[in-house]
Amino acid sequence: MHAPLLSLTWTDHVTGRQGHLVVDRLVRGVSSGGLRMRAGCTLEEVTGLARGMTMKEALHYDADSDSGAPPARYVPLGGAKGGIDCDPRDPEAYGVLVRYLRAMRPYIENIWTTGEDLGLSQDIIDRAAAEAGLVSTVQAVHPLLTDEAEARKRLADAFAVEVGGIGLDELVGGCGVAESVLTALDRAGTDHVGTRVSVQGLGTMGGATARFLSRAGLKVVAVADIKGTIANPDGLDVEALLAARDAYGTVDRTALRSGDRELPGDAWLAADAEVLVPAAVSYAIDSANQSRITARWIVEAANMPVLPEAERLLAARGITVLPDVVVNSATNAWWWWTLFGDIGADAEESFAHTRRSMRALTGRMLARAEADGTTPRTAAHAIVAERLPVIAERFGWYR
Numbered sequence: 001m002h003a004p005l006l007s008l009t010w011t012d013h014v015t016g017r018q019g020h021l022v023v024d025r026l027v028r029g030v031s032s033g034g035l036r037m038r039a040g041c042t043l044e045e046v047t048g049l050a051r052g053m054t055m056k057e058a059l060h061y062d063a064d065s066d067s068g069a070p071p072a073r074y075v076p077l078g079g080a081k082g083g084i085d086c087d088p089r090d091p092e093a094y095g096v097l098v099r100y101l102r103a104m105r106p107y108i109e110n111i112w113t114t115g116e117d118l119g120l121s122q123d124i125i126d127r128a129a130a131e132a133g134l135v136s137t138v139q140a141v142h143p144l145l146t147d148e149a150e151a152r153k154r155l156a157d158a159f160a161v162e163v164g165g166i167g168l169d170e171l172v173g174g175c176g177v178a179e180s181v182l183t184a185l186d187r188a189g190t191d192h193v194g195t196r197v198s199v200q201g202l203g204t205m206g207g208a209t210a211r212f213l214s215r216a217g218l219k220v221v222a223v224a225d226i227k228g229t230i231a232n233p234d235g236l237d238v239e240a241l242l243a244a245r246d247a248y249g250t251v252d253r254t255a256l257r258s259g260d261r262e263l264p265g266d267a268w269l270a271a272d273a274e275v276l277v278p279a280a281v282s283y284a285i286d287s288a289n290q291s292r293i294t295a296r297w298i299v300e301a302a303n304m305p306v307l308p309e310a311e312r313l314l315a316a317r318g319i320t321v322l323p324d325v326v327v328n329s330a331t332n333a334w335w336w337w338t339l340f341g342d343i344g345a346d347a348e349e350s351f352a353h354t355r356r357s358m359r360a361l362t363g364r365m366l367a368r369a370e371a372d373g374t375t376p377r378t379a380a381h382a383i384v385a386e387r388l389p390v391i392a393e394r395f396g397w398y399r
Contacts, residue, residue: 004050005078009043010103012096019084019100022050026111027395030140031080032057032332034117035125037097038281039087045282046083049303054079056329058387059361059380074333074340076391077141080112088119089248094128101125101132113138115335116204118281118303121247122159122169138339145340157345158338166208166242168347169334172354174208176330177301179358180322181209181275182216184297187366190274193217198271198295200224201280203249205301205328207242209277214238222263222271224280225250229267232260249280269293278305285310293319300324315375323377325384326365330354 006023020043023031033053057076082104086096097120101108108114108129114137116122129137136142136152145151161168185192195218199206202223210220219235227250230236237257244255253262269276269285270292278284279301285293290310298306298314299322306314311321334350337343343353369379 004047006107007043007047010100012099014099015086015092015096017084017086017092017096019082019096019103020046021080021082021104021107021112022047023078023080023107023112024050024054025078027057027076027078027391028144029111030113030144031078031111032113032141032336033080033082034332035082035084035114035120035137036117037084037086037088037093037119039085041083041085043083045304046081049081049083049282050079052079052303052325053081053332054388055325055380055384056332058384058391059326059329060333060357061387061391072337072340073146073342074336075395077113077336080114081117082112082114094124097124097128098131101129101134105132105134108134108137108140110140113141118203121204138335141339151339151341154341154345155335155339158350161345161347163347164211164239166211168350169331170204171208171211171347172334172350173205173328173331174210174301175212175351175354176333176358177205177209177277177279177299177327178212178216179330179355180327180362181213181218181277181297181299183359183362184299184320184322184366187363188296191217194219195275196221196271196273197275197277198222198224198268198273199277199279199301200268200284200305201249201278201302202241202245202251203280205331206277206279207245207249209279209301210238211242213275218275221273222268223251224265224268226265227251227253228265229263229271230256230260231263231267231271232257233272234259236260271295275299278302281305283307285314287313290314295319297322300327303328311375311377321375321377322362323380326358326361326376326380329361330358333357 004024010019061076222231244252276295282304284305287309
């Protein structure tokens, strides 16, 4: 892979905490990638995430859209990522966020579009961005829009939509993860109903994934949050757990039913389930703890949760990893489908478009892996390797 276009580390003059920005690539002069905040966030981590965003953008580009089907209004951007080394629960965290955004203002105004990621909600980022003097965290893309005012209203309207008490912007990512799971089950001839799932993390991505999978008939038997793992072999009441969680995805234990058990934090790994969904931190599955996993599929709802050596060991045991660059890519794509006008500010239209796109993308990846005799991740990377030169030829690296 190429070296990133831009890589920088910022030090907060008030607290001494550090933040990072990596722009992996520009397409049409713009890059896309969220901003995360967690204690221990490193430049290496952000670099890997930025490269992943380049791949996600490329995977959602239909190179043949201009020959046959009506062309999509959204065409890909480059990949980027921001990260701040700070616990988001720290009393100083919000001030650090505002100062980071103020320092990154020239990049956000011109080349980097960003939004919520691990540890930060869009509401908090928007509030901090306004305090930092920004018009929007996606203002760098505004010059590419046909009608900026209409596009911004459409996105704002979409963010105002709620379904079952959860914002549409939170749900689309989980809808995409769930569709990846269902596509894999269908290709394997496995019934949806009764297939057991264990989820690490009940925040934005994990919570929405649990909702869509349970509504598809799968049985969520374990979920993990910062306090530990909640398990029930007969299936958890997902909606009750979602209603009892705080802004960080931590579940109020008074909401548990008599059959629900509280287990150690890492018990989700060894849950008796066919599908394992790491939906929280990066590097959650390593070469040591992978031996505890008995699931048939690991579905990366989080970014980079499975380390490379662990994935090699899992593959040798016949366990398939569905990679993050495909599985969790719907959130980013939904922003752009909405902003550019490929879909409106409507939940059912958003879910239908997400399901259709993610089923096609996951199916293409799995078919490529089967044809080439490789892993799904290798297949996804091969698809990216074919598409990036086409994107560079059509849109340039920088312009």
